[in-house]
Amino acid sequence: xxVVSQHPSRVICKSGxxxxxxxxSLDFQATTMFWYRxxxxxxxxxxxxxxxxxxxxxxxGVEKDKFLINHASxxxxxxxxxxxxxxxxxxxxxxxxxxxxxxxxxxxxxSGTRLTVV
Amino acid sequence: xxxVTQIPxxxxxxxxxNLVLNCSFTDSAIYNLQWFRQDPxxxxxxxxxxxxxxxxxxxxxxxxxxDKSSGRSTLYIAASQPGDSATYLCAVIIQGAQKLVFxxxxxxxxxx
Numbered sequence: 001x002x003v004v005s006q007h008p009s010r011v012i013c014k015s016g017x018x019x020x021x022x023x024x025s026l027d028f029q030a031t032t033m034f035w036y037r038x039x040x041x042x043x044x045x046x047x048x049x050x051x052x053x054x055x056x057x058x059x060x061g062v063e064k065d066k067f068l069i070n071h072a073s074x075x076x077x078x079x080x081x082x083x084x085x086x087x088x089x090x091x092x093x094x095x096x097x098x099x100x101x102x103x104x105x106x107x108x109x110x111s112g113t114r115l116t117v118v
Numbered sequence: 119x120x121x122v123t124q125i126p127x128x129x130x131x132x133x134x135x136n137l138v139l140n141c142s143f144t145d146s147a148i149y150n151l152q153w154f155r156q157d158p159x160x161x162x163x164x165x166x167x168x169x170x171x172x173x174x175x176x177x178x179x180x181x182x183x184x185d186k187s188s189g190r191s192t193l194y195i196a197a198s199q200p201g202d203s204a205t206y207l208c209a210v211i212i213q214g215a216q217k218l219v220f221x222x223x224x225x226x227x228x229x230x
Contacts, residue, residue, distance in 0.1 A: 046217060112161040
């Protein structure tokens with residue numbers, strides 16, 4: 001199947017520091033990856049669409065200078081939470097469309113990153 | 119604007135029962151519809167993907183149907199087990215777009 005690996009699974013950082021989360025497609029190339037944020041007992045909120053070799057497209061209300069997205073290769077996208085604050089604590093999930101593997105794969109998600117800012 | 123609604127928001131049934139989860143969407147111009155499962159604190163696991171030209175997909179005890187004209191999909195779970203307890207999410211991709219639009223999910227509890 002199509003596999004997306006996300007690291008780290010959990011991270012605790014101090015207020016004011018930056019945290020980088022990686023999302024890798026292991027067995028397919030992903031020209032587009034997506035970053036979501038999920039609050040407790042709520043559905044996923046799309047933050048941005050990451051395009052390989054170009055700037056990310058951010059959803060309305062998402063601060064692009066706070067949530068830096070880099071998609072430097074066809075298998076890797078990173079999300080950096082800059083100058084983190086406690087309100088940034090959340091569950092972050094990435095996904096990619098495995099269309100290069102055929103039409104039956106749909107979207108594959110990483111296992112998520114639990115960020116806690118103290 | 120595409121909106122996806124899932125009913126019920128939560129469901130608790132005894133083990134062994136067959137059950138149906140519902141998903142509706144407002145814009146029938148979709149590329150495909152995907153059902154996911156999410157365990158607490160985990161990412162999403164894809165269960166079934168239905169292309170817009172298909173009417174149903176089956177995997178083991180799971181069967182998903184799609185009626186594009188009425189904007190509905192159902193996920194049927196046969197002979198439910200405690201291990202099926204999780205949140206089930208449906209999502210659609212609009213034609214011409216790449217983004218998934220999610221429902222709010224159904225939190226399913228199977229009681230032993």
